[in-house]
Amino acid sequence: MGALxxxxxxxxxxxxxxxxxxxxxxxxTVTALLALRPTxxxxxxxxxxxxxxxxAVWLGTTLFWLAWMxxxxxxxxxxxxVSFLALREFITLQHTGRSDHRTLILAFFIVxxxxxxxxxxxxxxxxxxxxxxxxxLAVPVVSALSGDPHRFLERNATIQWGIMVCVYGLSxxxxxxxxxxxxxxxxxxxxxxxxxxVALMAQVAQEAASRWLRRxxxxxxxxxxxxxxxWLIGAFVAxxxxxxxxxxxxxxxxxxxxxxxxxxxxxxxxxxxxKALKRDAGVHHWGNRSSVTGAVGLLDRVAPxxxxxxxxFHSVRWYFKL
Amino acid sequence: MTRADLMGLLLNFxxxxxTGAQGHWKGCPPSADQRIYFANHQSHFDWVLIWAALPKxxxxxxxxxxxxxxxxxxxxxxWLTREVFNAVYVDRQRTDDQDPLExxxxxxxxxxSLVIFxxxxxxxxGDPQPFKSGLYHLAEQFPLVQLVPTWIDNVQRVMPKxxxxxxxxxxxxxxxxxxxxxxxxxxxxxxxxxxxAVITLRPKIH
Numbered sequence: 303m304g305a306l307x308x309x310x311x312x313x314x315x316x317x318x319x320x321x322x323x324x325x326x327x328x329x330x331t332v333t334a335l336l337a338l339r340p341t342x343x344x345x346x347x348x349x350x351x352x353x354x355x356x357x358a359v360w361l362g363t364t365l366f367w368l369a370w371m372x373x374x375x376x377x378x379x380x381x382x383x384v385s386f387l388a389l390r391e392f393i394t395l396q397h398t399g400r401s402d403h404r405t406l407i408l409a410f411f412i413v414x415x416x417x418x419x420x421x422x423x424x425x426x427x428x429x430x431x432x433x434x435x436x437x438x439l440a441v442p443v444v445s446a447l448s449g450d451p452h453r454f455l456e457r458n459a460t461i462q463w464g465i466m467v468c469v470y471g472l473s474x475x476x477x478x479x480x481x482x483x484x485x486x487x488x489x490x491x492x493x494x495x496x497x498x499x500v501a502l503m504a505q506v507a508q509e510a511a512s513r514w515l516r517r518x519x520x521x522x523x524x525x526x527x528x529x530x531x532x533w534l535i536g537a538f539v540a541x542x543x544x545x546x547x548x549x550x551x552x553x554x555x556x557x558x559x560x561x562x563x564x565x566x567x568x569x570x571x572x573x574x575x576x577k578a579l580k581r582d583a584g585v586h587h588w589g590n591r592s593s594v595t596g597a598v599g600l601l602d603r604v605a606p607x608x609x610x611x612x613x614x615f616h617s618v619r620w621y622f623k624l
Numbered sequence: 625m626t627r628a629d630l631m632g633l634l635l636n637f638x639x640x641x642x643t644g645a646q647g648h649w650k651g652c653p654p655s656a657d658q659r660i661y662f663a664n665h666q667s668h669f670d671w672v673l674i675w676a677a678l679p680k681x682x683x684x685x686x687x688x689x690x691x692x693x694x695x696x697x698x699x700x701x702x703w704l705t706r707e708v709f710n711a712v713y714v715d716r717q718r719t720d721d722q723d724p725l726e727x728x729x730x731x732x733x734x735x736x737s738l739v740i741f742x743x744x745x746x747x748x749x750g751d752p753q754p755f756k757s758g759l760y761h762l763a764e765q766f767p768l769v770q771l772v773p774t775w776i777d778n779v780q781r782v783m784p785k786x787x788x789x790x791x792x793x794x795x796x797x798x799x800x801x802x803x804x805x806x807x808x809x810x811x812x813x814x815x816x817x818x819x820x821a822v823i824t825l826r827p828k829i830h
Binding site: 398 | 644778784789791793
């Protein structure tokens with residue numbers, strides 16, 4: 303551990319990516335070897351799902367690395383693009399109408415770039431209030447100017463909510479990369495890595511726990527597997543993993559435990575909320591409907607981050623008075 | 625790479641960024657067979673969407689139909705339709721001595737594929753309007769060309785009538801199983817069958 307500490311931040315981050323890609327390469331090699339076995343059945347649905355997930359992890363890791371390499375501006379632009387695609391998916395499945403057109407233009411082409419510009423410039427105070435205060439007012443004003451009172455509140459709430467989740471929530475991810483801890487400069491990638499690992503592990507642990515416990519689901523109409531106990535187990539497992547990773551963060555072990563718990567609990571709850579929205583829209587996955595060609599639901603992948611990132615970011619900022 | 629190629633790349637990128645331009649090949653695989661794609665018509669964006677949903681290799685030989693008076697009016701419009709999309713121009717004013725389908729038949733004779741909107745005009749709501757008879761005449765003249773029904777979904781939300789800035793919303797282009805004119809099939813029966821084939825491709829959830 304001492305040798306690791308003596309490395310400068312750039313070397314440490316390089317080591318992080320080397321480890322990540324090494325682990326991925328190992329998993330992929332094992333996967334490829336398993337597929338060569340004579341008893342292997344390629345059409346198995348779970349196997350295909352696993353391969354899709356593996357590809358997504360490869361893509362995610364590569365993009366994470368590229369975003370880091372590109373620096374502050376690159377990361378901001380990159381997550382801005384992810385935000386754009388996520389919001390596009392969200393709006394597609396909501397029944398926005400003709401009179402929402404101008405409001406949507408505001409959301410996509412004005413609010414989204416501005417929010418990310420503010421992140422890139424590290425104006426964290428303005429960044430925190432821009433969407434909840436200013437945009438919250440601007441959206442219904444533009445909507446009212448369209449002159450259509452039909453289901454006015456519902457239409458505005460839909461768009462406002464989409465902006466909150468897909469733009470505001472996700473913009474906290476590059477904000478984490480840019481947040482400056484005293485004595486932790488240049489290591490923002492570790493904080494983001496911490497958040498992603500913790501949110502991901504909470505999902506995996508919760509899924510495993512709900513299969514193992516077989517509890518009665520609390521909201522059968524929304525999710526057949528979600529139960530409070532499974533959710534707590536997921537968050538606790540993620541918290542322990544987070545605590546064991548404290549040495550890559552600016553936190554002490556106890557702080558890392560609590561921060562990981564908060565992020566993990568928010569991430570899995572966020573996923574649950576998105577499930578409710580999907581049920582309402584009548585789909586199983588976000589993304590293009592009836593996808594024969596296999597369009598990936600981007601929102602499915604980033605939804606836990608959309609909820610975990612803002613809560614994590616503001617908890618960190620508030621607690622450490624940054 | 626010419627300027628037309630660059631323009632093509634740019635338009636394709638924009639179409640994908642804004643609509644996803646997902647092609648779903650439900651009834652036939654994408655192939656270089658000579659085809660007439662016939663689709664519902666809801667917006668000015670329709671052609672670009674089909675074009676972007678096609679694999680790159682098929683784009684060069686798949687041509688749209690453009691109204692001559694409008695699309696040759698300015699040098700830019702003319703350049704765009706001629707160089708980028710390789711459009712087939714038709715006259716909207718009917719003259720007695722000329723069949724309006726002649727340019728289309730010439731293109732089919734050369735082995736090109738076409739994209740046509742047999743409603744003849746844009747229908748913004750509900751089911752497509754009855755098809756014009758041109759599709760039937762082309763099918764009769766070229767029995768070997770595959771007629772592929774195509775449904776373009778969601779595009780009216782991207783750019784409603786009267787708006788100039790498109791809103792990013794995912795759209796899909798669904799290609800169905802090719803049709804042919806049955807032996808002795810009546811014109812009206814065929815056109816109704818073709819229209820029904822397009823409508824059945826509409827995604828169910830709405």
